[in-house]
Amino acid sequence: MAAVILPTIDAEVPAGGLSIGAVSEATGLSIDTLRYYEKAGLLLDPAPRDPGGRRRYGHDDLDWIAGLIMLRETGMSIADVRRMAELSRVPDTEAERLVVLEAHRERVLAELEHTRAHLTALEKKISAYTAVIALTADHDDDPAS
Amino acid sequence: MAAVILPTIDAEVPAGGLSIGAVSEATGLSIDTLRYYEKAGLLLDPAPRDPGGRRRYGHDDLDWIAGLIMLRETGMSIADVRRMAELSRVPDTEAERLVVLEAHRERVLAELEHTRAHLTALEKKISAYTAVIALTADHDDDPAS
DNA sequence: GCTTGACCTGGAGCGCACTCCAGGTTGCAC
DNA sequence: GTGCAACCTGGAGTGCGCTCCAGGTCAAGC
Numbered sequence: 001m002a003a004v005i006l007p008t009i010d011a012e013v014p015a016g017g018l019s020i021g022a023v024s025e026a027t028g029l030s031i032d033t034l035r036y037y038e039k040a041g042l043l044l045d046p047a048p049r050d051p052g053g054r055r056r057y058g059h060d061d062l063d064w065i066a067g068l069i070m071l072r073e074t075g076m077s078i079a080d081v082r083r084m085a086e087l088s089r090v091p092d093t094e095a096e097r098l099v100v101l102e103a104h105r106e107r108v109l110a111e112l113e114h115t116r117a118h119l120t121a122l123e124k125k126i127s128a129y130t131a132v133i134a135l136t137a138d139h140d141d142d143p144a145s
Numbered sequence: 146m147a148a149v150i151l152p153t154i155d156a157e158v159p160a161g162g163l164s165i166g167a168v169s170e171a172t173g174l175s176i177d178t179l180r181y182y183e184k185a186g187l188l189l190d191p192a193p194r195d196p197g198g199r200r201r202y203g204h205d206d207l208d209w210i211a212g213l214i215m216l217r218e219t220g221m222s223i224a225d226v227r228r229m230a231e232l233s234r235v236p237d238t239e240a241e242r243l244v245v246l247e248a249h250r251e252r253v254l255a256e257l258e259h260t261r262a263h264l265t266a267l268e269k270k271i272s273a274y275t276a277v278i279a280l281t282a283d284h285d286d287d288p289a290s
Numbered sequence: 291g292c293t294t295g296a297c298c299t300g301g302a303g304c305g306c307a308c309t310c311c312a313g314g315t316t317g318c319a320c
Numbered sequence: 321g322t323g324c325a326a327c328c329t330g331g332a333g334t335g336c337g338c339t340c341c342a343g344g345t346c347a348a349g350c
Contacts, residue, residue, distance in 0.1 A: 021296065031297085032339055039300095040337095052346050054297055067270065073263040078337065094281065098274040105271060108264050112257065118218040119253050125212065126250060129243040136239065166326065176327090177309055184330095185307095197316050199327055223307065291350105298345065308334085315328065320321100 009062045017048065017056030027065060034065075041082045042068055044089060074108045154207045162193065162201030172210060179210075186227045187213055189234060219253045 009026050024031045034055075038046050044064050047055040057065075071081050084100055087093050154171050169176045183191050183200075189209050192200040202210075216226050229245055232238050 019296075030339075033337085035298090036338065049298095052297085054346080070263050070266045070270070074260060074267055094274055094278050098271065098278060101267065101271050101274065105264070105267055108260065108267065112260060112264070115219060115253065115257060118215050119250070119257070121215045122219055122246065122250055122253065125215070126243065126246050129239055129246065133239050133243060164326080175309080178307085180328090181308065194328095197327085199316080293350085294348090296346085296348105299343090301341085303340070304338085306336090310333070311331085313329090316326085318324090318326105320323085 009066050013057075013059050013062065016050070017058045018062070020047075020055045020057070023057045023062070023065070026062070027069060029065075029069070037068065040078060042078065042085055044085060071104070074104065075111060076104055080104075154211050158202075158204050158207065161195070162203045163207070165192075165200045165202070168202045168207070168210070171207070172214060174210075174214070182213065185223060187223065187230055189230060216249070219249065220256060221249055225249075 018026070020031050020034055023029075024034060027034075029037075037043060038055075043061070047057050047061055050056050068081060068085075071084065072078075076084075080100075084097065087097055087100065163171070165176050165179055168174075169179060172179075174182075179200075182188060188206070192202050192206055195201050213226060213230075216229065217223075221229075225245075229242065232242055232245065
């Protein structure tokens with residue numbers, strides 16, 4: 001399970017596309033999750049099927065999934081990703097999509113800031129504990145104790 | 146509902162302590178959440194009660210709750226906060242607590258890094274959209290179009 | 291032709307972190 | 321002493337995001 005970080009997935013797509021198992025491998029999403037996302041309308045379209053009815057993901061599908069992962073990993077809800085997908089199915093909505101992405105970016109920045117602030121508190125607490133322990137250790141290190 | 150950021154809560158504690166409503170106000174935690182945390186063992190001890198059976202939070206209780214919020218807001222699970230509370234009830238476990246806090250800090254840093262990486266992808270996507278829209282706008286702005 | 295493993299569908303189940311509810315008590319204000 | 325808001329308890333319910341399951345199909349290898 002390769003951890004996907006950037007909006008490209010490092011898997012060459014053979015002619016005929018990738019199986020759901022291969023996509024799961026490449027993205028780190030479970031097979032069940034991939035099916036769930038499809039059913040939930042998070043993909044632009046259901047993945048194309050081969051004659052036997054199995055999913056065969058192409059290049060475009062992977063690109064979309066990479067973007068989807070980017071949104072989910074930055075905390076966008078399933079419902080909001082679905083809205084983004086719905087919007088992306090409508091032609092000439094680039095401006096609207098941009099608005100959504102920028103609003104999301106703002107939320108992500110705010111959340112990072114929020115977490116960082118609490119992290120500072122955590123580090124203060126760690127310092128306090130370190131100080132207390134240093135004192136105790138002094139005591140214990142006393143060869144006469 | 147004041148947003149609590151640092152491990153101190155800005156509310157003077159009158160003699161006799163604060164009601165659960167006042168603590169909810171001061172911390173931003175809902176009354177139900179405060180009761181839930183208590184029942185779930187996230188507090189050092191159940192909040193002290195007045196003769197009528199109502200909760201009266203003292204200084205120490207608020208300090209602990211502030212630390213609890215710090216842990217929750219940096220993504221520690223309820224189960225792990227409970228473990229921390231259990232540990233904190235045992236005397237002379239400062240070193241163990243420090244280990245837990247430092248491990249948590251590492252996780253928080255990793256998660257921040259992870260989110261930042263995905264944020265970068267998001268910003269790349271935003272740039273791409275901005276470029277596309279600029280082109281479209283050029284078109285539309287053409288007085289002859 | 292048989293086995294095996296990867297895949298299919300619809301739907302149920304789960305873990306988490308609350309949130310809500312019913313029915314009751316308390317205590318102050320008038 | 322009546323009304324009212326704030327509080328109490330135990331327990332049920334909720335929303336989210338998966339995850340698992342039963343029962344079946346398909347395709348490649350032996």
